[in-house]
Amino acid sequence: MGQIQLKQVTKSFGDVQVIPPLDLTIEDGEFTVFVGPSGCGKSTLLRLIAGLEDITTGHIDIDGQDATDVVPAKRGLAMVFQSYALYPHMTVRKNIAFPLRMAKMDQPEINKRVENAASVLNLTDYLDRRPGQLSGGQRQRVAIGRAIVREPAAFLFDEPLSNLDAALRVGMRMEISELHKKLDTTMIYVTHDQVEAMTMADKIVVLQAGVIEQVGSPLELYRSPRNTFVAGFIGSPKMNLITGQEAAKHDATTIGIRPEHIDVVQSDGTWQGTVGVAEHLGSDTFFHIHNTGLADTLTVRAIGDVSLRHGDTIHLNPRMDELHRFDAQGLRIG
Amino acid sequence: MARAVTPRRKLINTGFAWTIGLLIFFPILWTILTSFKSEAQAIASPPIFLNFDWTLENYGVVMERSNYARFLWNSIIIAGGSTILGLIIAVPAAWSMAFVPSRRTKDILLWMLSTKMLPAVGVLYPIYLLFIKMGLLDSRAGLVIVMMLINLPIIIWMLYTYFREIPGEILEAARMDGATLKEEVLYILTPMAIPGIASTMLLNFILAWNEAFWTLNLTAVDAAPLTAFIASYSSPEGLFFAKLSAASTMAIAPILILGWFSQKQLVRGLTFGAVK
Numbered sequence: 001m002g003q004i005q006l007k008q009v010t011k012s013f014g015d016v017q018v019i020p021p022l023d024l025t026i027e028d029g030e031f032t033v034f035v036g037p038s039g040c041g042k043s044t045l046l047r048l049i050a051g052l053e054d055i056t057t058g059h060i061d062i063d064g065q066d067a068t069d070v071v072p073a074k075r076g077l078a079m080v081f082q083s084y085a086l087y088p089h090m091t092v093r094k095n096i097a098f099p100l101r102m103a104k105m106d107q108p109e110i111n112k113r114v115e116n117a118a119s120v121l122n123l124t125d126y127l128d129r130r131p132g133q134l135s136g137g138q139r140q141r142v143a144i145g146r147a148i149v150r151e152p153a154a155f156l157f158d159e160p161l162s163n164l165d166a167a168l169r170v171g172m173r174m175e176i177s178e179l180h181k182k183l184d185t186t187m188i189y190v191t192h193d194q195v196e197a198m199t200m201a202d203k204i205v206v207l208q209a210g211v212i213e214q215v216g217s218p219l220e221l222y223r224s225p226r227n228t229f230v231a232g233f234i235g236s237p238k239m240n241l242i243t244g245q246e247a248a249k250h251d252a253t254t255i256g257i258r259p260e261h262i263d264v265v266q267s268d269g270t271w272q273g274t275v276g277v278a279e280h281l282g283s284d285t286f287f288h289i290h291n292t293g294l295a296d297t298l299t300v301r302a303i304g305d306v307s308l309r310h311g312d313t314i315h316l317n318p319r320m321d322e323l324h325r326f327d328a329q330g331l332r333i334g
Numbered sequence: 335m336a337r338a339v340t341p342r343r344k345l346i347n348t349g350f351a352w353t354i355g356l357l358i359f360f361p362i363l364w365t366i367l368t369s370f371k372s373e374a375q376a377i378a379s380p381p382i383f384l385n386f387d388w389t390l391e392n393y394g395v396v397m398e399r400s401n402y403a404r405f406l407w408n409s410i411i412i413a414g415g416s417t418i419l420g421l422i423i424a425v426p427a428a429w430s431m432a433f434v435p436s437r438r439t440k441d442i443l444l445w446m447l448s449t450k451m452l453p454a455v456g457v458l459y460p461i462y463l464l465f466i467k468m469g470l471l472d473s474r475a476g477l478v479i480v481m482m483l484i485n486l487p488i489i490i491w492m493l494y495t496y497f498r499e500i501p502g503e504i505l506e507a508a509r510m511d512g513a514t515l516k517e518e519v520l521y522i523l524t525p526m527a528i529p530g531i532a533s534t535m536l537l538n539f540i541l542a543w544n545e546a547f548w549t550l551n552l553t554a555v556d557a558a559p560l561t562a563f564i565a566s567y568s569s570p571e572g573l574f575f576a577k578l579s580a581a582s583t584m585a586i587a588p589i590l591i592l593g594w595f596s597q598k599q600l601v602r603g604l605t606f607g608a609v610k
Contacts, residue, residue: 079507
């Protein structure tokens with residue numbers, strides 16, 4: 001079990017309210033990602049759920065029980081920190097065993113669970129080393145090992161991959177996703193990286209300034225962003241947002257079109273402009289287009305390696321059925 | 335770019351450092367040398383540096399005349415007891431100041447330190463009266479308490495500084511792992527702060543060992559530590575210099591040896607590799 005419910009939760013530091021009243025339900029077994037720009041309150045929200053920060057008003061229920069005033073240790077949650085937060089004076093074995101030792105578990109049972117976790121995470125050969133003798137990826141695995149041995153109701157991850165290099169990050173992302181499939185336990189994952197959010201989540205919670213902008217599956221958010229903020233935040237590269245006359249043609253204040261929904265054509269395109277920077281990724285090429293009269297820069301994805309050079313004129317056809325329309329408040333129309 | 339140091343410059347610097355070092359060490363060296371002289375040679379003018387008849391006679395006389403072991407034992411009890419008691423109080427105090435500071439924490443720290451600015455003799459009278467009332471005069475327990483109170487601000491300050499170096503996330507991790515406050519301090523904070531705690535202990539032990547004002551004023555026979563042992567060999571006429579030197583050497587020897595051997599222990603960092 002691991003259903004977590006936030007009811008009218010607020011958090012203030014002194015006079016500054018960082019989380020205005022917020023309601024959210026995370027279902028049992030769900031992989032939920034909190035995503036948003038730096039300072040949006042996502043880590044604070046996670047710490048409120050963990051109990052490391054006290055909520056100012058409201059309630060937190062875990063599995064239907066009011067956990068608002070329950071100390072972190074008794075909430076049945078395990079947390080993986082950005083800095084790993086391993087105990088430097090203990091071996092890997094002792095690090096992983098620590099929560100079990102605190103739970104006053106029998107030594108044979110502790111040994112069994114530690115061995116088990118170590119084999120799941122490929123740490124068996126490192127059990128007698130100290131954290132200082134491990135690489136970043138190994139340390140992160142120890143931190144995860146320390147979390148899984150407790151068999152918690154839910155896992156909380158606070159930007160766990162941001163200290164790893166790009167290649168390792170992709171690998172660990174897969175490992176965490178696989179772990180979720182294997183354990184089938186609730187996981188809440190905080191990140192500012194929307195690619196991580198899109199690839200891992202069952203449900204994404206997009207936050208801005210402590211306010212939930214939208215909750216939904218990755219594809220829901222991608223296909224029908226509720227407002228211009230979500231539209232701009234989800235998807236890589238960002239959605240092109242166009243205002244003015246072009247938007248008015250579609251009865252909207254702002255229209256949005258993703259780079260992958262604009263086709264490059266030889267001539268007579270709906271829009272045209274000059275090619276600025278081109279990013280060649282091999283499989284795709286991203287063009288940054290200027291002088292379109294629509295927005296400062298328009299980003300367009302072309303499949304494969306398209307040879308257009310800096311300063312060339314480019315013709316573009318947006319796919320009208322993929323157009324997103326937003327009103328003056330930035331909210332989605334239709 | 336690293337600053338270039340010429341060999342000549344290096345030589346001058348080294349010579350200068352050695353001169354300063356020897357100047358600071360000279361009184362101790364002179365005391366040790368004097369302890370091996372006869373009383374006549376000890377007060378000879380001009381002073382004799384090395385060319386004298388080395389003798390252990392002074393040590394023999396001192397050992398015969400006083401119960402060195404009892405003074406030593408009292409010193410160990412007072413310095414050790416006050417250090418341990420101080421740590422028991424200071425670790426939780428420093429923990430709360432370092433990890434759950436309030437708006438007034440800095441003020442409290444400064445206020446504690448300000449008590450060290452008061453001349454000790456200013457409170458001698460009230461403390462002496464309290465000691466009489468409580469029957470603590472010339473007792474080791476009384477001295478342990480006074481020494482602990484005197485050094486507590488320094489212990490808390492030192493531990494506070496060391497604890498601040500420990501990443502708060504590690505303690506939060508322990509909390510998430512189910513550790514109670516006591517377990518968090520005992521299993522995580524204390525072992526991680528061992529180098530800091532060790533150096534704090536050593537410094538406090540040395541301070542308590544060398545403290546003379548309170549030990550001389552509040553003890554007579556039963557609880558008298560090595561400071562009283564030295565004092566018992568000083569005479570207003572300045573006689574018996576050699577014996578006084580022998581007593582001094584015997585009093586400082588244990589702490590010198592302790593300091594020498596714990597040097598390495600103090601600089602070893604245990605917290606490396608905790609984060610990142």
